[in-house]
Amino acid sequence: MSKPDIRIGDTEREEALKALGEHMSAGRLELDEYGDRTAMVTTAKTRRDLLALFADLPEPHPRFGEVARPAAAPVEARPxxxxxxxxxxxxxxxxxxxxxxxxxxxxxxxxxxxxxxxxxxxxxxxxxxxxxxxxxxxxxxx
Structure with missing residues (x-):
């Protein structure tokens, strides 16, 4: 999390939505607030945008791992x-x-x-x- 201005992708957004769902099911967020925050997750561009949504919430927060490089597709041997x-x-x-x-x-x-x-x-x-x-x-x- 040392680089908050790094752009995020769908994986990070999905992780944030999952964490917000856990906070809502734990009763920390009301349904309206959950709706507002999930809308902001879908428009977030950077890690900083996502982290701001969790500033007043305990764990779980989104974790930003290393960006995984797509694995090379194996070459299929044809019969x-x-x-x-x-x-x-x-x-x-x-x-x-x-x-x-x-x-x-x-x-x-x-x-x-x-x-x-x-x-x-x-x-x-x-x-x-x-x-x-x-x-x-x-x-x-x-």
Missing amino acids: ESAQIARRLVNALVPLTGLVCVLLFFTVLKTPLVFLLVPIVAVLVGSLTGDQHGRDRDRRRRR
Whole structure:
């Protein structure tokens, strides 16, 4: 608590709301006063703002621990079948291009057959999302 002007986050606000709830259930705060103080908790910006709400109250007060850094998400190992399925789905777009060329020169003599390529690309993209981009970003973070 040596730095009262440090900005607070949701964790600190939740802790303060919990402490105020304990004071209300102990009879130290009336319902109206509890409502006023909880409203001030939600608009508090710094530790000083929160501590001022507890100046006339005994423990419990909010405790300000070190800001926890988010842990790196573990990289999930995909099952072999999922990797094979993903590769097959990703191969659909180039395969569709080849099929369109074959259809154009053999059966369908219209260039409209090539519209199948963007249609398949959109469908595959909607199914897989930006998985390639996510994998690339995951490798960069390592």
